[in-house]
Amino acid sequence: MESISVFEIIKVGIGPSSSHTMGPWNAAANFLKQIRTNYSIADVKEVYVEFFGSLAKTGIGHGTDVAGMLGLSGEDFKVIDTGKITEKVEAIKNSGLINLGGEKVIPFIYGEHLILNKKRSLDYHPNGMIFRAVFIDGKELVQDYYSVGGGFIATREASSYENHCIRTLYPCHSGADVVRNIEKLGLNKISDLIFQNEESWRPRAETEREALYIWQQIKECIYKGVNKEGILPGGLNVTRRAAAWNTKLLGDKIYRNIDEWFQLVVDAEETFTTINKWVSCFALAVNEENASFGRIITAPTNGASGVIPAVLMYSQAFTEHTSEEEIIRFILVAGEIGTLFKKNATISAAMGGCQAEVGVSSSMAAGALTEMMGGTPAQALMAAEIAMEHHLGMTCDPIGGLVQIPCIERNSMGAIKAITAANIALESDPAKARVSLDQVIQSMWETAQSMSDRFKETSEGGLAIAVNVAEC
Structure with a gap:
């Protein structure tokens, strides 16, 4: 493989x-x-x-x-x-x-x-x-x-x-491989292992630069999204909501650039409700950009492009884990978990429904956030499993064939699930877990194969039929 x-x-x-x-x-x-x-x-x-x-x-x-x-x-x-x-x-x-x-x-x-x-x-x-x-x-x-x-x-x-058919020094084609190689090398973090494997493509310094470039692109995409109002293209007349949320959450505060805006978010009130709203706002901002042919970060797909940005922005705005190294490690862990789904199941909604998009992205974000918050490798993999477990069977049923309803809101839900999964894993003993990441990936693939094609990005089932709108 x-x-x-x-x-x-x-x-x-x-x-x-x-x-x-x-x-x-x-x-x-x-x-x-x-x-x-x-x-x-x-x-x-x-x-x-x-x-x-x-x-x-x-x-x-x-x-x-x-x-x-x-x-x-x-x-x-x-x-x-x-x-x-x-x-x-x-x-x-x-x-x-x-x-x-x-x-x-x-x-x-x-x-x-x-x-x-x-x-x-x-x-x-x-x-x-x-x-x-x-x-x-x-x-x-x-x-x-x-x-x-x-x-x-x-x-x-x-x-x-x-x-790109490269065999890394320590191939990781399953969660079990990740655990085995970490134990073999005596490492403390999943990202330590990924750093070594990524050197099969590029030097470590280049890997770090690429990860930070992605983080910069994420910030810029969110910033664009929270500053654009209007109707999304395509004919469904879906109103952009991120900008209104941003204005309501910041009140009368004024900013002139992305750095000033980000600092205002960091300084914002940190109640549970406010943080929850910000996470949703971040995800909406990205997916509204995606719906209008904007430039985004595919992670692992465009339909799920808001989950990882929302969770990573949450970590930078509302936790103490804000160093560049922690950002880099987050992206590495998230990406590696994504490869496991790519190789053992699918990240295509046409093959597996939305569980293959938002579900995978939520799993990626959960595992990455868990390591960032000090979780062990086993806890990070547990978080990834939990997030996917609660997306199993999710259909892809875009109304009018547009990546808007239910896709945009679904990213907010995926981000919140990822954070919840990380919190559960951080308070749990992975040795007592009854379901492994590899087992949930297998279950996801079996579910995908059993799912009717009507629910696989064809707009022939689910909401796409219940809300009778011709393709726009």
């Missing part, structure tokens, strides 16, 4: 969906790479992309079509001006042309060159797509891709992380 870096699980992304936006975007970029490797962009006459199954059924609401067009245009979601996404997409649709890879303008008719096939699914994975390039000489290049969660893509031949 391949080792996965924590920064493959926690990374910079773009809304609204890691599986339905980032995955197709990455697939388009990979297809351009294949064209350049085997042929030339200049030799392409036409290009086609067809999305199937879950990608098609919630494709408009999740921006799958947008990702396909911008990906084929050679845009990079890590650096694109998110404020110009709509403008760029409308230009393609209105002109009937696409600048393939930023190198050659060719015909591109929406509905002909890009198709959302809601009637068919590919066998390999619910999130399937096929790209096809037709060259001037009549030759064709065809490639299938599958968006398998968290922005990861795969083909039938190889996984998306084929270039």
Whole structure:
């Protein structure tokens, strides 16, 4: 089994969906790479992309079509001006042309060159797509891709992380592996072990810089979210709430930048109710940004991108564990727990429902917060188990195919559950626990396999049907 870096699980992304936006975007970029490797962009006459199954059924609401067009245009979601996404997409649709890879303008008719096939699914994975390039000489290049969660893509031949197939010094493919290696090395923290394994990808100093960069991105995303009012795009007319909460919680206090705002939060009243409201506000802020094609931190997916930021911000605003080292260790532990779900179950809602997104993110945050608060490795794994245990069976049923209802509020609930799970674990003896993290991961995967496809990001069951709204 391949080792996965924590920064493959926690990374910079773009809304609204890691599986339905980032995955197709990455697939388009990979297809351009294949064209350049085997042929030339200049030799392409036409290009086609067809999305199937879950990608098609919630494709408009999740921006799958947008990702396909911008990906084929050679845009990079890590650096694109998110404020110009709509403008760029409308230009393609209105002109009937696409600048393939930023190198050659060719015909591109929406509905002909890009198709959302809601009637068919590919066998390999619910999130399937096929790209096809037709060259001037009549030759064709065809490639299938599958968006398998968290922005990861795969083909039938190889996984998306084929270039990262690294075997770490102390492989951790299960919770039992984590415990075994910690005992073998005589370590006191899970993060001590992860630091050593991450050196298979980069020096320790670079790992620390990347973790702090992610923390900075988290703060900026929350700050943007608490300072934006209005209606979220997509047609459901969902009102942004984080800004109003922020104003109500801060009262008449004035700030001019992110640092001044953060200090006001730190100095805020610390009652149970107030802290609870701040945690929810943090999560709402991130997921409102995600719902509007904002730049967020995928952790491990976009639909669950508010949980870890909310819990980490909680730790920095309302606990004494505020050093840079503790922030770094939090991100490392959270990411490592995410890899266990990725390798042994799924982080794709199309495969496992929302338990695979918010459930996994809550588990990641719970384990990381427990170590940060002084918990033992066993207590951290126990917290991760508790958080997932109480998300088992959670369906993915976005109304109108949008990552808004119930997704945004669900992140607030996942964050609160993570904090609660950490508190329970910190007051418990893991030796007396009857359920292990590995067992709950296995149970989650079995639940995912038994779950009807109606509840796996298709908008064909649950709230998506009870609230009868056509895909927006």
